[in-house]
Amino acid sequence: MAKETIQKKVFLEIVQQLRQLIQTEKIQAGEKLPSERVLSERLGVGRSSVREALRSLELLGLIETRHGGGTFLATTHKHQLVEVLSMFILEDERSKKDVAQTRQIHEKEAIRIICSTKEMRTSPVWESFFVKLEIEGTVNCRDILREIMITSGNRLALKIWFQLAAYDGDRLNRQSTEDEKIMIQTLLKSLELGYQQEALKAYGQWMKHLDNQGGVKRGNT
Known part of the structure; x- marks a missing residue:
């Protein structure tokens, strides 16, 4: 180990x-x-x-x-x-699935908010991530999700997300792989254009890929 x-x-x-x-x-x-x-x-x-x-x-x-x-x-x-959240986080192995699903609920809602708000869609951070992927071929997965949460503007959701993400650290705080590149680029470009369905679809594919890599199996989200 x-x-x-x-x-x-x-x-x-x-x-x-x-x-x-x-x-x-x-x-x-x-x-x-x-x-x-x-x-x-x-x-x-x-x-x-x-x-x-x-x-x-x-x-x-x-x-x-x-x-x-x-x-x-x-x-x-x-x-x-947070006591309720921590009880789920610390209770048993099965709760890791609940933590990941709860985190993704916040991320999907943040994506919806960004796609429906012009000021958020046109943030230069999406293009900078896109260019970084093109030039370097990789980005930090957690950085993208964090920026999605920050940009959506809900401070309470962001605080909760930080705690949930902390217990998914090994899967999230790493560089993206070549297999994830198209999924992430599609997500970023869809955010910029305000294409909500396309953004959520790309996000779902990316999360499913992360789940398979990390050994967490669940139904469709």
């Missing part, structure tokens, strides 16, 4: 243990969590690993760190949505 895969597995196990500890000890919103040292001893892992897991939970909005005061479970109204 690759080192990066092992580290990711260990990290997710620590986060899962932290969530179980919060549930077992019935730590309520606003209450203080044990210190890094105590968590390290109780979970049987290094403090640096605990610190990394806590930072991730803080980014998700599940906990909050107060300078000089320690770490606290975030108030319910702040983290209720």
Whole structure:
């Protein structure tokens, strides 16, 4: 097993243990969590690993760190949505399919918004990606999807997308292959022209290709 895969597995196990500890000890919103040292001893892992897991939970909005005061479970109204998302993300292997499908729902809606909005369609970023593909033959897959989400202008959807994409990192954060070139170019050109059906079709073909490459199998999206 690759080192990066092992580290990711260990990290997710620590986060899962932290969530179980919060549930077992019935730590309520606003209450203080044990210190890094105590968590390290109780979970049987290094403090640096605990610190990394806590930072991730803080980014998700599940906990909050107060300078000089320690770490606290975030108030319910702040983290209720991301708590639901994180439960799906961390629960089991089957949930990876749910994460990918949820991420794609946001991406498809962003494509629809862009195709129906002239200012978004005419953004120079689409042509720059297209030219990069022509000259260099490859682009970063995650960069394109991120720009689609940013350009669509929905800040909440973008925040949710970043969290979902983080758990699909190995498949998304890589350079495109020759097999994907036509699919991506068709998507980019369709975005520029506002051809919604063509853009969604090219996007669907690209995602199906990514799923096959990454071993995630599902029905038509």
